[in-house]
Amino acid sequence: MMEVVPLAEGWSLRHRENLLPAQVPGCVHTDLLTAGLIPDPFLGTNETEVAWVGQRDWTYVRDLLTTDTAGEEHERTDLVFDGLDTAATITLGGCELGRTRNMHRRHRFDVTGHHGLLAVDFASAYDEAASVRAVTGERPNVYPEPFQYIRKMACSFGWDWGPTLVTAGIWRPVRLERWSTARLTDVRPLVTVDGGTGRVEVRVEIERTVRGTARPLAVRAGLGDRLAEARAVVEGTRAVLTLEVPDVSLWWPRGYGDQPLYDLELALVEESDGGDGPEERHLDSWHRRIGFRTVELDRSADRHGTGFTFVVNGERIFARGANWIPDDVFPSRITPERYRTRLRQTADAGVDLVRIWGGGIYEDDAFYDACDELGLMVWQDFLFACAAYPEEQPLRGEVEAEARDNVVRLMPHPSLVLWNGNNENLWGFRDWDWEPELRGDSWGGGYYLDLLPRIVAELDPTRPYTAGSPWSGSWDHHPNDPAHGTHHSWEVWNRRDYAEYRDSVPRFVSEFGWQAPPAMATLRRALPGERLAPDSPGMLHHQKAEDGNDKLNRGVERHFALPEGDFDRWHYLTQVVQARAIATGIEHWRSHWPVCAGTVVWQINDCWPVSSWSAIDGDGRLKPLYHELRRVYADRLLTLQPGDGDDGPVLAVVNQAAEPWHTRVTLRRLRADGTEAVEHVLDVTVAARSVHRRAVPRDLAPAPQSAKEFLVADSEDLRSVHFSVRDREFAYPVPHYDVAVESPMGAATGNVEVVVTAHTLVRDLLLKADRLGPEAVCDTGLRTLLPGERLRLRVSGATDTGANAVRAALFCVEPA
Numbered sequence: 001m002m003e004v005v006p007l008a009e010g011w012s013l014r015h016r017e018n019l020l021p022a023q024v025p026g027c028v029h030t031d032l033l034t035a036g037l038i039p040d041p042f043l044g045t046n047e048t049e050v051a052w053v054g055q056r057d058w059t060y061v062r063d064l065l066t067t068d069t070a071g072e073e074h075e076r077t078d079l080v081f082d083g084l085d086t087a088a089t090i091t092l093g094g095c096e097l098g099r100t101r102n103m104h105r106r107h108r109f110d111v112t113g114h115h116g117l118l119a120v121d122f123a124s125a126y127d128e129a130a131s132v133r134a135v136t137g138e139r140p141n142v143y144p145e146p147f148q149y150i151r152k153m154a155c156s157f158g159w160d161w162g163p164t165l166v167t168a169g170i171w172r173p174v175r176l177e178r179w180s181t182a183r184l185t186d187v188r189p190l191v192t193v194d195g196g197t198g199r200v201e202v203r204v205e206i207e208r209t210v211r212g213t214a215r216p217l218a219v220r221a222g223l224g225d226r227l228a229e230a231r232a233v234v235e236g237t238r239a240v241l242t243l244e245v246p247d248v249s250l251w252w253p254r255g256y257g258d259q260p261l262y263d264l265e266l267a268l269v270e271e272s273d274g275g276d277g278p279e280e281r282h283l284d285s286w287h288r289r290i291g292f293r294t295v296e297l298d299r300s301a302d303r304h305g306t307g308f309t310f311v312v313n314g315e316r317i318f319a320r321g322a323n324w325i326p327d328d329v330f331p332s333r334i335t336p337e338r339y340r341t342r343l344r345q346t347a348d349a350g351v352d353l354v355r356i357w358g359g360g361i362y363e364d365d366a367f368y369d370a371c372d373e374l375g376l377m378v379w380q381d382f383l384f385a386c387a388a389y390p391e392e393q394p395l396r397g398e399v400e401a402e403a404r405d406n407v408v409r410l411m412p413h414p415s416l417v418l419w420n421g422n423n424e425n426l427w428g429f430r431d432w433d434w435e436p437e438l439r440g441d442s443w444g445g446g447y448y449l450d451l452l453p454r455i456v457a458e459l460d461p462t463r464p465y466t467a468g469s470p471w472s473g474s475w476d477h478h479p480n481d482p483a484h485g486t487h488h489s490w491e492v493w494n495r496r497d498y499a500e501y502r503d504s505v506p507r508f509v510s511e512f513g514w515q516a517p518p519a520m521a522t523l524r525r526a527l528p529g530e531r532l533a534p535d536s537p538g539m540l541h542h543q544k545a546e547d548g549n550d551k552l553n554r555g556v557e558r559h560f561a562l563p564e565g566d567f568d569r570w571h572y573l574t575q576v577v578q579a580r581a582i583a584t585g586i587e588h589w590r591s592h593w594p595v596c597a598g599t600v601v602w603q604i605n606d607c608w609p610v611s612s613w614s615a616i617d618g619d620g621r622l623k624p625l626y627h628e629l630r631r632v633y634a635d636r637l638l639t640l641q642p643g644d645g646d647d648g649p650v651l652a653v654v655n656q657a658a659e660p661w662h663t664r665v666t667l668r669r670l671r672a673d674g675t676e677a678v679e680h681v682l683d684v685t686v687a688a689r690s691v692h693r694r695a696v697p698r699d700l701a702p703a704p705q706s707a708k709e710f711l712v713a714d715s716e717d718l719r720s721v722h723f724s725v726r727d728r729e730f731a732y733p734v735p736h737y738d739v740a741v742e743s744p745m746g747a748a749t750g751n752v753e754v755v756v757t758a759h760t761l762v763r764d765l766l767l768k769a770d771r772l773g774p775e776a777v778c779d780t781g782l783r784t785l786l787p788g789e790r791l792r793l794r795v796s797g798a799t800d801t802g803a804n805a806v807r808a809a810l811f812c813v814e815p816a
Contacts, residue, residue, distance in 0.1 A: 002183060002284045003074065005176040007062070014059040025332040027085060027169030028058050028122075042608050042618070043526055045541045047163045054156075054166025057123050064092060064118040066111050066176060074178035075209045079109045079118075083172025086152040087128035089121045101128060102151040102398045103171070104362055104383060105405050111176075122168040125150055125157075136390035137441060140434045147359075148387035151398045153326065154359035160545040161603070161612040163329055171332045172364075181212035182234075183284045184268050186408050190462050191290055193313070198248030198292035202241040206234060206268060216271045217283070224262045234268075241266075250313050251291030251414040253352045254375030255635060255656070257313075261289040261372060264412070291372060291414025297464035299473055305483030306473050308508035309597035310353075310377070310417060316689070318590065318656060319377070319598030320633040321353035322346060322615070323511060326360045329607045336366035343370045345616055346604050349626055350633025353377040355469075355510065355600050358423035359385035362406045371415035378415045379600070381469070382452055384422035384444055388434050391442035399447060403455045411460045419456050419465045421448035424488065426468040427479040469510045482506035489585070493551065493613075497558045498581035502642065505592045512585055513602030515545060515552055516578035516625065517571055518609055518617030521770035525619065526609035532567045543611045552611070555581070559727045561816045572811040576764050578613075579628040579782055586632040587639040587720075591652035593691050601629070624766055627781025636661060638715050640696070640722035648701035649722050651713060652693045655686035665715045669700050672708045672731045674761050674787035684715075707731050712786070721763075721784055732815040733760040737785070739807050750776070752801045754793040756810070758785035763813035765791070771809040773799030 012019040013031045022031045032038045032053065039046040066077045079090075079097065086103040089096065093116025097109040129146035139148055145157035145164065158164035177183070186205040193199070204219050217234035221241045228243035249260040265287045269280040298309040298316070310317045327334050327342055346354060354371065356363060358381030371378050382403060389395070410416055425444050428434055434443060448467045456465040472484035480487055487506035492498055493514050501512070517523065517539075527538035534549055543549055555577045556562050556570070563569035582601055589596040602613045609618035615626040631637075637654040655661040662685050669677045678700050686692040702709040702724045708731050711722040723730055736759040743752050754767060762785040769778035775797040783791055795801075 001282050003176075003178040005178070007064070007174045007176060010062040011170070012061050014061065019061070022060055023332075024060070024170045024174060025083070025172050027167040027171055027330055027332055029053055029165060029167055030330055030333065031169070041163060041165055043528065044530070044538050047165065047541070051164065054164075054168070055124055055126055057121065057127075058168050059122070060120045060170055062118050063116070064111075065115050066113070073180075075112075075180040075211060076110065076178070077112045078177045078179075079111045079174070080177055081107045081170065081172070081174045083170070084120065085122070085167055085169050085171045086125055086150060087123040089123075091119045091121070092116055101394065102402055103153060104151055104402045105398070120170060125152055125166050125168065132390075132394065136392050136395070139388040139390055139441070139443065140428075140432070140437050141388070142386040142428070142432070148384075148389045149395070151383075151395070151402060153331070153361050154383070154385050154387075155326065155607070156329065158544065159359060160548075161325070161610055161614075162544065162607055163610075165329050167330060169332070179284065180209060181215055181270055181281075181283055182206045182208045182217055182268060184266065184286050187266060187286045187288075188408055188459060189264060189288070189290055189412050190460075191292060191414070192462060193248065193250065193292050193294050196247055198245040200228075200243045200264065200290065202230075202243070202264075202266065204232075204234075204239045204241070204266065204268075206237050206239075208237065212270075218269050218271055218280075220267045220269060222265050227262070245292070248292045251293040251372075252375060253312055253317065253377050254347055255352055256315060256317070256375075256658070259291065259373060259375045259414075261291050261414070264288055264290050288412040289369070289372065290412050293414055295417045295463060297418065297466070299485065304505075304595050305481075305507060306477070306485055307597065308485050309594065312377070312417070316594065317352075317597075318593045318689075319353040319508070319600065320351055320656075321355055321379070321510075321598060321600030322349070322351045322604035322629075323355045323357050323600055323602045324360075325357055325603055325605060326363075326607050327605050331361055334364070336364070336370075339364065339366045340370045342605055342616065342620070343367070343374055343376060345622070345626075347374045347376055349604070349615065349629040351376065351604065351629070353379060353417075353598070353600065354604070355379040355381070355420075357381055357385065357603075358383050358420070362410065365409075368410060368413040368415060372413055376415055377417045378413070379418045379420060380410065380416055381420045381423055382447075384425055384447065386424050386428065388425070388429070388438060388441075388443035389447065391444065391446045396451075400451060400455070403452055404459065407455060407459045411463070416463065419452070419460070419463060420469055421452050421465070421467040421471075423469055426471050427488070430479050486510040488512070492581075492585075498555070498577070498584050501581070501585035502588045505589065505596050507595065508597050509585070509589060509599045511600060511602045512582075513613035514555065514578045514581035515548060515611055515613050516575045516623055517552075517611040518606070518614075518619065519621035519623065519770050520568075520571060520768060521774040522609045522617050522619040522621055525774070534567065534570055539611070542609060545611075548611060552577075560813075561728055569811075572766065572768070575624045576766070576782065576813070579624045582625055583628050583632050586629075587637065587652075588641060590632070590637060590654050591639055591641055591650075591691055591693065593654070621770060622777070622781075624781040630781075636718065638665065638713055638718040638720045640711060640713055640720045642722070643695065647695065648698055649696045649711060650693055651682075651696055652691055653684050653686050653715070654691050656689055658688050660688055661686045663715045665713055667696060667700050668712045668714075669702055669709055670712055670761075670786070672710070672761065673733060677709065719784065727763075727813055728816040732763065732813060734815060735762045735812050736760045737762050737765075739803065739810065741801060741803050741806050743801065750798045750801070751794075751796045752798060752806075754795060754806055756785065756791045756793065758787055758789050758791075760787055761785070765810065765812045767793050767795070767806075768809045768811065769795050769798065772801065772805055773797055775799075
């Protein structure tokens with residue numbers, strides 16, 4: 001029986017002439033931070049003060065005894081690292097065990113009979129990248145850091161939302177594995193469903209010791225509580241088992257059904273003749289939870305171009321997605337509980353697909369476990385982003401080993417629905433002047449169009465693969481052609497008004513986004529003592545996007561008067577514009593289902609406190625965008641869309657639920673003072689998973705460029721508003737509303753209800769709950785009230801519940 005000995009304790013980090021206590025898993029930055037030797041790089045401008053850490057070599061050490069302690073002798077002892085970041089030399093008792101140069105792989109070393117001082121010497125990632133670049137030659141890159149020359153989390157080197165904090169360390173668990181005769185190396189469950197019968201073909205590979213070479217071995221497999229069992233003899237180092245479950249319960253994405261999971265257990269055994277018949281000796285075991293479902297990607301051509309539609313269990317799905325980046329620039333700090341919290345927040349926002357972006361990491365198993373349980377489909381990038389990557393050695397062998405390692409590790413998860421070759425590199429090759437600079441040198445195309453699809457076809461043929469995001473499916477079309485395959489929409493944020501999201505209907509929008517600063521409490525924590533202003537030193541340092549603040553200001557100015565010297569107002573308006581921008585895109589694209597089959601907003605989370613495209617900021621606080629995602633990603637959505645040309649507005653009623661939706665929609669044309677001009681009530685029926693579109697009756701539509709009338713659509717608890725002009729041109733009244741604070745459980749609990757009664761039109765009312773206490777949370781985001789309407793806001797965790805404090809925390813649109 002295999003014996004596993006965790007090696008989390010007893011590590012030290014060499015710093016100059018001293019040994020510091022080290023946490024494993026961990027990294028140099030977190031150990032130095034714990035020892036008080038560097039300031040918190042997330043605060044102020046401290047990031048620049050710790051840049052030296054990534055430029056240095058570092059060593060982790062501990063004593064290691066590899067002999068057995070339980071009295072049972074094992075033939076073999078392996079030292080196993082689940083993650084080394086990144087270029088490391090490992091020695092034991094002064095003897096070199098091996099060298100590594102890949103953060104994204106597991107590494108195993110035979111240490112049988114060895115003992116002494118275990119040392120892991122990490123070279124600076126910059127030095128490793130330089131040595132590889134000297135062999136392969138220069139390659140173009142979007143950022144001025146050398147991340148394409150080293151198999152390491154690219155965003156360690158900074159990004160347009162992330163700090164440059166180049167890590168080193170033992171970032172995932174390390175252990176001893178003691179075993180005899182044989183062990184399981186790879187287990188690949190190929191899960192399919194046919195006619196209601198679930199089938200698992202389990203392909204097993206083993207490693208034998210020298211003494212175990214000729215011994216008779218078998219593998220036993222069991223599924224669930226004896227739902228299915230199988231046994232197979234090991235031929236050499238391989239075995240194949242098949243289990244079948246009639247009338248299997250299917251795993252579904254959230255919103256489409258349940259997520260039943262089945263325990264799949266394997267045992268590797270040695271057979272022997274004990275005199276009274278065959279006996280078995282248990283050697284090794286393996287356990288995962290699997291789910292039964294089919295997944296296809298419909299990329300067929302039609303009159304609109306080339307589709308990109310996920311089909312799960314035969315059901316065509318509009319994917320309501322969000323891009324995911326590492327939740328901390330120091331990934332070893334992300335616990336299973338933190339994963340579950342962030343992914344629960346993601347699911348509660350209405351998201352059903354999470355794309356793991358190619359500049360980060362293959363996440364911990366806890367991430368995928370949570371997605372399995374929550375019904376979150378996972379789109380997994382292979383780890384290439386925004387650069388030309390050399391295809392020569394030593395990188396090519398590392399890329400292949402990394403891909404094989406992670407495909408095998410992750411394929412048991414039913415939530416995983418797509419492998420994607422890279423982020424933006426096919427687009428970059430064609431559009432970003434890489435071709436002339438490369439002059440025929442390799443750039444990664446061989447990975448995305450040859451190596452990676454071959455590995456997926458060999459190891460995990462049950463899932464689709466796409467070469468990149470964006471990608472039109474072939475070089476016959478531009479890689480980012482919105483009519484073909486996946487599309488990244490960044491021209492709007494970079495140069496245009498968010499209304500221009502409505503100018504096209506891509507087949508699948510896998511990236512688009514709009515920035516806003518984090519919550520006020522997050523800024524106060526991250527920038528202690530600073531007088532906050534859009535251009536204050538800390539704010540500028542925590543804005544990593546090129547021309548980021550100017551783009552924020554231009555986005556505000558297109559719709560509002562830019563507030564001068566009023567940071568609170570600027571902060572509110574930038575967050576309003578972010579929420580409106582994303583809502584504009586999603587409402588438009590959802591209203592064009594099934595031509596458009598998905599949106600993946602950039603981005604759901606952050607890795608530190610920063611102005612960015614996220615819906616959840618670096619301290620885990622929810623921006624107004626988060627609440628807007630809950631609205632626009634709900635199963636049922638009501639939206640008013642501008643018409644084409646001289647046509648008036650269009651009402652789109654979106655029903656992504658499994659049942660038809662019968663509803664009454666009240667359409668009202670109102671004057672700026674809130675009085676009603678015209679009202680119509682429409683009876684609407686929308687089939688399941690469908691969209692109903694109809695033109696708004698002409699007598700209801702406000703006149704084009706009307707500054708004094710607007711349109712409102714209400715159905716059940718849903719509302720959509722349409723203005724013919726931008727906010728700065730509309731004749732808003734001075735907002736007038738009453739505020740009452742109720743404490744059903746007593747004010748001391750910090751849980752209060754804020755009742756707002758509107759006497760005028762109140763557009764985009766927002767309660768910034770963190771102004772009532774850093775942990776305070778409000779249950780809703782932006783809301784528009786008509787005269788006489790009352791809104792109840794529920795706040796938890798407040799430390800200041802006085803009426804004056806609550807009123808000061810309320811913001812809304814004001815006349816220009």
